[in-house]
Amino acid sequence: MKIQYLLFYTLLFGVFSYVNAQENLDFSGKKKIVSPEIKGKNVTFRLFAPQAKTVKLQGNWMTGTSSESDGMELKKDPQGIWSLSKDDFGADIYTYSFFVDGVKVSDPNNSYQVRDVSSVMSMFLIEGPESANYKVQDVPHGTVSKRWYTSKGLKAERRLTVYTPPGYESSKEKFPVLYLLHGMGGDEDAWMTLGRAAQILDNLIAQGKARPMIVVMPNGHTSNSAAPGESSRGFYPIDMVTPDIFSGDMENYFNEIIDFTEHNYRVKQNARNRAISGLSMGGFHALYISANQPKTFDYVGLFSPAILPPENRKSHIYTDLDTKLQEQKASTYQLYWIGIGKTDFLFKQVEKYRQKLDKIDFKYQYLESEGGHTWSNWRTYLNDFLQQIFK
Amino acid sequence: MKIQYLLFYTLLFGVFSYVNAQENLDFSGKKKIVSPEIKGKNVTFRLFAPQAKTVKLQGNWMTGTSSESDGMELKKDPQGIWSLSKDDFGADIYTYSFFVDGVKVSDPNNSYQVRDVSSVMSMFLIEGPESANYKVQDVPHGTVSKRWYTSKGLKAERRLTVYTPPGYESSKEKFPVLYLLHGMGGDEDAWMTLGRAAQILDNLIAQGKARPMIVVMPNGHTSNSAAPGESSRGFYPIDMVTPDIFSGDMENYFNEIIDFTEHNYRVKQNARNRAISGLSMGGFHALYISANQPKTFDYVGLFSPAILPPENRKSHIYTDLDTKLQEQKASTYQLYWIGIGKTDFLFKQVEKYRQKLDKIDFKYQYLESEGGHTWSNWRTYLNDFLQQIFK
Numbered sequence: 106m107k108i109q110y111l112l113f114y115t116l117l118f119g120v121f122s123y124v125n126a127q128e129n130l131d132f133s134g135k136k137k138i139v140s141p142e143i144k145g146k147n148v149t150f151r152l153f154a155p156q157a158k159t160v161k162l163q164g165n166w167m168t169g170t171s172s173e174s175d176g177m178e179l180k181k182d183p184q185g186i187w188s189l190s191k192d193d194f195g196a197d198i199y200t201y202s203f204f205v206d207g208v209k210v211s212d213p214n215n216s217y218q219v220r221d222v223s224s225v226m227s228m229f230l231i232e233g234p235e236s237a238n239y240k241v242q243d244v245p246h247g248t249v250s251k252r253w254y255t256s257k258g259l260k261a262e263r264r265l266t267v268y269t270p271p272g273y274e275s276s277k278e279k280f281p282v283l284y285l286l287h288g289m290g291g292d293e294d295a296w297m298t299l300g301r302a303a304q305i306l307d308n309l310i311a312q313g314k315a316r317p318m319i320v321v322m323p324n325g326h327t328s329n330s331a332a333p334g335e336s337s338r339g340f341y342p343i344d345m346v347t348p349d350i351f352s353g354d355m356e357n358y359f360n361e362i363i364d365f366t367e368h369n370y371r372v373k374q375n376a377r378n379r380a381i382s383g384l385s386m387g388g389f390h391a392l393y394i395s396a397n398q399p400k401t402f403d404y405v406g407l408f409s410p411a412i413l414p415p416e417n418r419k420s421h422i423y424t425d426l427d428t429k430l431q432e433q434k435a436s437t438y439q440l441y442w443i444g445i446g447k448t449d450f451l452f453k454q455v456e457k458y459r460q461k462l463d464k465i466d467f468k469y470q471y472l473e474s475e476g477g478h479t480w481s482n483w484r485t486y487l488n489d490f491l492q493q494i495f496k
Numbered sequence: 497m498k499i500q501y502l503l504f505y506t507l508l509f510g511v512f513s514y515v516n517a518q519e520n521l522d523f524s525g526k527k528k529i530v531s532p533e534i535k536g537k538n539v540t541f542r543l544f545a546p547q548a549k550t551v552k553l554q555g556n557w558m559t560g561t562s563s564e565s566d567g568m569e570l571k572k573d574p575q576g577i578w579s580l581s582k583d584d585f586g587a588d589i590y591t592y593s594f595f596v597d598g599v600k601v602s603d604p605n606n607s608y609q610v611r612d613v614s615s616v617m618s619m620f621l622i623e624g625p626e627s628a629n630y631k632v633q634d635v636p637h638g639t640v641s642k643r644w645y646t647s648k649g650l651k652a653e654r655r656l657t658v659y660t661p662p663g664y665e666s667s668k669e670k671f672p673v674l675y676l677l678h679g680m681g682g683d684e685d686a687w688m689t690l691g692r693a694a695q696i697l698d699n700l701i702a703q704g705k706a707r708p709m710i711v712v713m714p715n716g717h718t719s720n721s722a723a724p725g726e727s728s729r730g731f732y733p734i735d736m737v738t739p740d741i742f743s744g745d746m747e748n749y750f751n752e753i754i755d756f757t758e759h760n761y762r763v764k765q766n767a768r769n770r771a772i773s774g775l776s777m778g779g780f781h782a783l784y785i786s787a788n789q790p791k792t793f794d795y796v797g798l799f800s801p802a803i804l805p806p807e808n809r810k811s812h813i814y815t816d817l818d819t820k821l822q823e824q825k826a827s828t829y830q831l832y833w834i835g836i837g838k839t840d841f842l843f844k845q846v847e848k849y850r851q852k853l854d855k856i857d858f859k860y861q862y863l864e865s866e867g868g869h870t871w872s873n874w875r876t877y878l879n880d881f882l883q884q885i886f887k
Contacts, residue, residue: 137733139733152599153599154597154598154599155598156549156597156598157597157599158547205596205597205599205601206545206547206548206596206597207545207546207547208543208544208545208547208548208596208601208604209604210596210599210601210602210604211601211602211616213599213600213601216611216614216615216616216724216725216731216733216734217724217725217731218609218611218616220607220609223607224607225602225607225609228731229731230730230731240728240730241722241726241727241728241730242728243653243728245644245653246644246653246655248641248642248643248644249641249642250639250640250641250642251639251640251641252639252665253636253637253639262634262636262637264637274643274760275760331632333607333608334607334608334632335632336632337631337632337633337634339621339631339632340608340619340620340621342528342530342607343607369665369666
């Protein structure tokens, strides 16, 4: 085997010496800098930057904003390699960036990156019981599809992500459906990339802790037809805020997504087999979609929901919430799940909303976690919610 | 509408001032640096780096390797913004990185990145007739699925990408299948990300230039079950070379992929409706898979195929090629397509292979393009090949 490689390398090196325009090939075998180097709960970050005056690290585990001032300083060795070690990472997925003389960069030695809103960051996973469901494990895997449905109301072909459980294609069974919604900076890819939803589902189903189900993840920005770069708008600068927020369109036309799903997949078509949940703006959507059609979903999950003052919202979707909640209370609903972090900027709004629910004796399950408005929390919430629906 | 936004911002700003741990939210409305700024065929690259001593740009349109020495220098303005403009980009997709005081970084103002082997680079698209098929256009879109099949031979669950044409799900029709293989540094995602295969297919099908077809993109590294990060190996450092190369396993167990496809999709099951093509290592695979079973594929595409000396290859797959080609020549094959760039490091090997084919009067179509071993060429080759198969 090794002789074959040597021959192969020799041939390639020979031609490489006089030819260029070969893309991203690297047969050099050069010893690369390992970053991040993970040993249990200890992580060492490294960057080769002999000319830099300062190199800092900013990670999502640090409190504070993503400005450089909050970063931790790396130390330079005589070879020009900057490094920093940190102990005691909990089991989770983390994101980070370097600041090289003030310029925010991803770790060039880490091929694994993830985009959140408009930022692309390096990522790593610390293993442990709490993150085991975020890993691809040797269990049967569901299928993840990017599909387009026609919205007559929005006059657009729109992209969505569909997870079908392992064995879906070869069975004749019908399945329950969870509609899983993203936040204001997200799109139909976010629950797959940052949320690790496919891994969480594969693992919980394999463990017998979640029922096999279909999960439909639409794009919650009705002014977009697809995630950035995936529509005919091309590669445009990504904005947090789009003109569709509070328009009521997502809630208004949501039945098109249900119809599409129920016509195109083998689905149990009743409230007992429908769930809806979402994070932040998606929690806001889940709240109003379920309140406006109280007979549609028996399971509702609000993850750090963006329950914001209703002033000036003109759509009928947002009026008479109290009456609608009374109807929902009287429905067949099985679980109304609310989760929020103690330092989430939406904590007080959620507290007020819980008081409203308490006042009318609307039963819900409440999880108050540490931390703020973070994917770490939303992965945990999904992992919890999935184990309680369709039971 | 605007009043609603203002209310919303006010609320958010209010809470932002005293709360932290909110992830990647940016309501600041700060004017961001635009990079790359594209005006027709002119592109301006910018980076805010007031402390840097040098900032260089390295793009895939430059000849040479990806080392810093070949980069173009940016100039700094009094505000600390470095910039560089370049004219006359042809219509295509491009990738680039900055070197900030020698450190290779992606453009932090460009959210669009793509990974090739282990490098993650910023990307942009220049519009024009030659790149129109690489863009998402307002045409019907096929579905792209990530699915897993069981390989008994390799004793593994393995991930593949499947493109089904627009309307597949709602029709009862059977479709032809193209098996599309990646190169040595690639995986089952590469034709989708770097190759823009879904866009090329959607567009050619909409134009009536390609037949609606299913395209199956397996992972050509038989020692891997999925792309980096998508298997239980987790987020490991990516290597160009894996122990499976030249083992014959990909060719040997390829019928498992055909069987999976023909059992799970509505497929026309005959040679006239099967095509196989691949780039570089995938071209090598396509050559040997088709030569070893001459009655299976009527269409074969070799894109910059890695036709390398056969010494020490032990598998029966690689022996007696001349005899096998004679059988293939006598088969019902319709198209044997070879494309290579004039400066490709494999040019001479392909030339020798063509001489071998010429000697036995084996008919093939040959495209000699400018440039080297690049995705720019492979996108072009796919665009050409797709228009000639299943006709």
